Amino acid sequence: MTILVTGATGTVGRHLIYHLLHQGQKVRALTRNPATASLPEDVEVIGGDLTDAGTLRPAFGGISAAHLITFGGDYQPLGNGQQIVDLLREGGVRKVTLLGGWQEGSLEPAVRASPLEWTYLNPVQFMANFLTDWGEPLRTTGVVREPYGDRKSPPIHESDIAAVAATVLTQDGHADQAYHLTGPEVLTARQMIRHLAEATGRDLRFEELTPDQTRQEWGALGKRPNLSLFRAFTQIPGVRDADVVEIFLQMVGTPNKYGTTLTDNVEKITGRPPRTFAQWAAEHAHHFQPQDAA
Template sequence: MTVLVTGATGTVGRQVVRHLLERGRKVRALTRDPGRAGLPNGVEVTAGDLTGTAGLEAAFDGVTAVHLINFGGGYRPLANGRDIVGLAERAGVGRATVLGGWQEGTLEPAVRASGLEWTFLRPTQFMANFLNDWAEPLRTTGRVREPYGDRPSPPVDEYDIGAVAAAVLTQDGHGGRSYHLTGPEVLTARRMVAIIAEATGRDLRFEELTPDEVRREWSVPGRRPPLALFRAFAEIEGADEADLVERLLRLYGTPNEYATRLSDQVEQVVGRPPRTFAQWAAEHARHFLPTTPSDHS
């Protein structure tokens, strides 16, 4: 059984590859740059880009299951979902997982209308996002400066997303389902910084910015903060800094029941509770430590 993993060098894709290998499956990894994939020995790495289906026939050849992502290079949803699904069906792929992005594109309806045994994976906020968003400011200043420090989220470990995908791709009983994947607890941004402080033994703090302070500081061209949300909004909407700031303030400041609701579906699928943010922070503590002898915290 060969499983094709698209987005194989991404945050979640690497974990899908890892868990499939642990299950003894043969893995073919699709990536735009095979020379820089850095995947484990035994993985068949093949070049390709989901945004264009030309030349992808070989990637799907002999594949019985596929892990798909609904976006290409960036966060913009794929425009060629029907073509991708057509390739999979012609190759005889039987089962597919689809990792959703910020919004649906053409892939999801094409998968629903296909003969594939499909399962949608809809994680909440990835714990890995905090490496991108907070590692640099915490290393250099010991502070996270953002709005709405008490905004709640049940972040999920990318390790658990990969485990769910691997289980779904190798087990029966998941077809036609959509899994809302969360961690085991709802945490505020302020509390997560405190957990990272405990993991690193450093004096780290969350400094809350008012909406007006965010507008003044983040709307200046060239001063966009390195937040995953900003990158996603910029890719999808192409908005300027001021518009991006307003979108972020609305998202952070507006209660969202679905985004903050806990789910037990990780445990249902893999048979164990999802990993906690404290476990994740301890495992990644080195990324939040100063890179120079001077600790600015």
Template sequence: MTILVTGATGTVGRLVVDELVQAGHQVRALTRNPSHASEVLPAGVEVVAGDLADPDSLVQAFDGVTAAHLITFAGDDYAPLSRGDEIVELVVKAGVRRVTVLGGRADGPLEQALAAATEQATGLEWTLLEPVEFMSNTLRWWAGSVKAHGVVREPFGDRLSALVHEADIAAVAAAVLTGEGHGGRTYTLTGPEALTTREKVRVLAEATGVGITFTELTEQEARTEWRSYGMGEETIEFLVQALGNTPEVGYTVVPTVEQVTGRPARSFAQWAAEHAAAFRP
């Protein structure tokens, strides 16, 4: 069977492709930038061009596909999909039987369309994957300042997060796409422990062998610094709320990764060891 992976060159998508290829499945990788695919995807993967924001570009991508991994946004600005009903129409028409949706929410356009298709007895099963904070966010937010100055500057040093390894998200997606019994479920995905920001800095310092200083910013200092990076007010407000008022689901450890994949979730210490070079001067 052919499994379609959308966002195939992204943080999670490329790892979903890896998992499926290693398990011997035929994979079709959808990307807006096929020329970049050869740099991050295994040899032999079928790469097709397409944009989830433009369902007309997806017709050939779904041809002959029996399972699909979908994301809920399009473009570098992570804008949510607005034409979810058209995508699901293609899914149903192609005869896709299993779908995973990464990082969605029950009231999103794509998710609503999938729910409606399920109610119409189309034979489609779909599963919502809801990871908490990605461990890979550490690269995005900290690598530059640690590499250049040996410092992490953030507010809310005692906030807890049950952050999850991106490879575990991919492993769950692959297991759901190729296994039975997951239809209609929502899987919250976490790592094996909840860590404070201070603890994350300590773990990262141990993994890299670099002395890393944590400077705790006040909320106002954080807002000012984020503005200096060119962040918009909407993004800044989101960060303040997400970091300052992390919902319980964000710091509550659940065993979903092990239940679905059969092996324990990876720790942040393991992630830090794998990416230590990116933080060293």
């Protein structure tokens, strides 16, 4: 039977497709724009939008398992979860993985209340987020200017998230589980910049802003950096634009036990340790080079 990958052209989705193909699985990819998907020839690519259940029936028929993202193209939680679950059951799906967003929407409770075998994947911080968070400032100035340079996190390689999903979708023993996924080490922002400096051979620096400097420099919408956390904050109901910087300061400046705790779930599930940030930095060093050198 075929395994469906939603969010197929996204950060995790592309890696998941390659993991499944490597295992010899048949893969169907759901994407809003099949013409620009650029996926391997062995993949069956079908157009559809998770936010519009009326577009999903062709993709959901004749599949045994599905990897589901729980948010739409604007990163807002899905509001049509029950419709999606009904279509999955109608199509004969037995097993699903759910890759969560910033907050729970309608899909997660609908899946939990259904007979589907579900597994929730909860990575703390994608290494890939640094491509957008730090790519532009490091390419142009070699400096990241942010508050709280000693804030800590255990970032995870996007391919390791995908490897966990591929294992769960093709093996038994993971039903009704929620997996907290992390990389192999807790790092500060300064340490990650040092890894990127070593990978690129450039003099890259972290310049710490005080909270007041952050408020002053990022106060206007057009002056804020392109941070993934800012995009995530837009998913919180009732959050005003004027509150975004304060929420950011509170989040990155407040110790978070869950967000800094290492787990061994990647190795337990896939049989191999997760990749380090240094490995990721070496793989993506070209994204942090000046444009004329890239």
